[in-house]
Amino acid sequence: MRHDKRVVLVTGGSGGIGEALVERYARDGAAVGIVDVNEETGAALARRLADAGLGVHFAHADVGDFAACEAACRAIEAALGPVDTLVNNAGISPKHAGKPMPVWQMSPDEWRRVMDVNVNSVFNFCRILAPGMVERRFGRIVSMSSVAGKAYLDIVAAHYSTTKAALIGMTRHLAGELGPHGITVNAIAPGRIDTPLVRGVAREANEKVAQETPLRRLGAPDEVASTCLFLTSDEAAFVTGQVIDVAGGWLMT
Template sequence: MKRLRHSGRVVLVTGAGGGIGAAIAQLYCEEGARVALVDFDEAKVKEQVALLRAGGHTVEWAKADVANFDECAMACDQLVKKLGPIDTLINNAGVSPKHDGAPAPIWEMNPDEWERVVGINLTGSFNLVRALTPSMVERRFGRIVNMSSVAGSAYLPIVAAHYSATKAAIIGFTRHLAGELGPFGITANALAPGRIETPLLKTVSAAANQAVVDETPLRRLGTPLEVAKAACFLTSDESDFVTGQVVDVAGGWLMR
């Protein structure tokens, strides 16, 4: 029988309407957690909720733009009332805009696009942490995983400057959280995925994805489930003494 490592836990996943976020939510459900899904795309998140509930899992959802603190705080309040105090936060929501399959060069980048990417990828993580850590501090327990990227520590021409900047900032943010929140029994770690087979890849040319495969020691792209497994490990009892770390889920691509 599979051991339910997250039985009794309440987990909130942002950007849970599809791709990596949906896989993370699914795995936490399978591991016994009650799961809260937060996404801006109401139709997509409702579809995921229906699938998970059909499997007998306890799932609730809330619509929120993670870049907006008031919406995040309201969503958290609603979800806590339905599921109880949130133990685990997975800041997965993120965007990487493309234009005809290519990132905008810095000299052509629309300032509004910069602000939107920073708002979702970086400020969004702050907003959820700010909304949920008071309760974690009070209860002297919490688990946080922020989604960085291999682009946070290496130059990748397949993403734009705003994406790399936010993913690098997430690493610093995570390490600061680990130091500040550690005395309260709260761990904070980051995941740095490489090329993962999600709908986002459809915005990039097949040649660009193949080039990554050719540079990856495991000679393939990753799967959303593999990222989900890493998240579940970092928030399980097996990693109680692990905090402030950045774990690459990249098949050896861009090893540091």
């Protein structure tokens, strides 16, 4: 197994792509910490995997809250050991009646909330966990960007695409800064993946994306997890600062 002896922390690990990540890492030998704001689904997932004999620990936190992230990291490291693999997956894409809010009507609170959950969270976890990775001279970091960070999409709002573009800049900067310390930093840009996040829009909108996608379908959470496991495995030890589309050829950004 490729992730034996690894301690992986997945943010937003209770549902959607995060749940697939948690399960795949646990089945690939890693001890997995889940950080999520949804206590009910996170604890249930941890219980289900623990019952299957896998090492999983759930910690509740809002990823936009630095003190809560610190407490969650401390709890996970106390239960599983030092985190060497961080997957910044938590993200939100607020809609109103299934539609993105135009920037000229958006509330400043909504704008700031998306910055906190989608971008400031990545700073929070890197700030808390990178010192240990630097000290041990090993680390793997992957952040969930989006094709919306690279191309205009009318099905998301400005805050969402702004945060996903920010993660691409942060990935490249951190790859440069942390590379000399044995840490790789990459990002994944999913296309349209069938999760609760995309079910909030009209079905026709997702069908249109499927038709525009060369592979003529939405992606599955497990297909994003496969790329993430590759990026954090030893097979990708010389890959850093990259943004990998998992999008069925949609947009080819």
